[in-house]
Amino acid sequence: MITQQIPHATTISALRTRVRTWRDDRLSVGFVPTMGALHDGHLSLVRLAKAQCDRVVTSIFVNPKQFAAGEDLDAYPRTLIPDAEKLTDAKCDLIYLPTPEIMYPDGYSANLVLKGPAIGLEAAVRPHFFDGVATVVAKLFNQVRPDMAFFGEKDYQQLLVIRQLVKDLDFPVEILAGETGRDKDGLALSSRNVYLDADQRARAGQLNLILKDFAAALSAGSTVSASQATALAKANEVFDAVDYVEARCATSLAELGDGVIDRRTRVLAAVRLGSTRLIDNMAAKPPS
Template sequence: MTQVVRAAAALADKVEGWKRSGMRVGVVPTMGALHDGHLSLLRTARRHCDRVIVTIFVNPLQFDRADDLEKYPRDEARDLALLEAERADVLFAPGVGDVYPDGFSTRVSVAGISEELEGAFRPGHFDGMTTVVTKILGMAQAGWAFFGEKDWQQLQIVRRLVTDLNLPVRVTGCPTVREPDGLALSSRNARLTPEARRIAPALYQVMQQTAQGLRAGRDPVRELDDARSRLIEEGFASLDYLELRHAETLRPLADPADPARLLAAAWLGGVRLIDNIAI
């Protein structure tokens, strides 16, 4: 049975006991509204670790729009049932006051890698994310942490954070989980209208076609321009970006031999969809 823990001190006592027994502890940070993408992280964590903590905390610091924060789905009872079915050991679900008590005044910022792509369109988002991830990792004291590759930029920022601050945790990226038609699983997908949901898989389909062209050595500028045009033709309202970047630094790709990632953010029916593909 999954135990619900809300106090950081209680979690620390539990983790300390596990570690004294020689157990390997993993943590899966989430904001709830769990779907199979989150559960795949938990399944991976269970393969690597003896005990697994899943955290649920809707972090106000990483929302740049108040209405987006208000609309974010919350259903702890449903999430807990899913975690119990997957044999999570602990659900750590602190309150806002537990994470950000009165007088809290610290922000954690990762320069450079956080400033473009998502960072350019969602000011403050990554500072909020890195602040809460630092806190969650500190409270969980787990040796392993599991994040999804769907949020590729976030994953690279967390890796940079852990390296720069010498945090004693191993960050593991897990593959994006998709619907049968290719749409990347996301809590935001539930907000798509039926018509928008019909169009949404075109994002991945166009990105796949573009990736194939890029791997074949075609001109990146032309391939990306064509892809942007096709997405608008498919019915997307607008694109925040569709870019080819270095897979780790997320800087513009200078050498075609470097590891690369195609990243996109597009608007459809008032919902912002993101995706990425390895090149």
């Protein structure tokens, strides 16, 4: 367990008491939800929140509702003490550490079911995922009651799902996005990168290059069908399996036609190396 010197709350009442004191002082509150195993991508969101808000809460909770049977819930990296030290160094004002019993007590029965940007892509492979994410985020928003919440663009579909959730359920929370944090070779930072062996890690660095070329081809006037076919072929050469490599509307994730893009677009991919699943995305603009 983390030490008392690191500000943290393990109950809803303790969390709300601390937040209430900030509200009494007319201070704004930012919120960064995480599942722990923190890397610089998470910490960049904390720094962004610190720049935008007077006080920042970061939660660490490995949410069982977004894992299906056979996924890595039990193996998911849990590094609480190093995480707490990183958050303290990043000047996070409070770490919220709810337990599964707090989030989903005996008799719990409420679960959100989503459509819109939650359809397809990740949901086609993990149909349970966004319902679990939305359920826990809705609960966390009600518990923390932040003015702003911060999510990374690396999980781009999740970002759009959360924005739709806030709109649909009238949460008084502004959603701000942080840019994808990347390693030196461009690999998007992820807590699951620790699963990669040396050979897999070397291959993983090619995902962002494939997406960069995909986006550049679209912006240069190549058709969606042609540029997607090229990107998919490259991905199949490098990775053990490819779940998807697609171009979608950047604002809604609606499917595009086969021709030249005429709107802001996002290219997205999910691939596998051994048992490790990697996702990434990049922006593409219509040809000028």
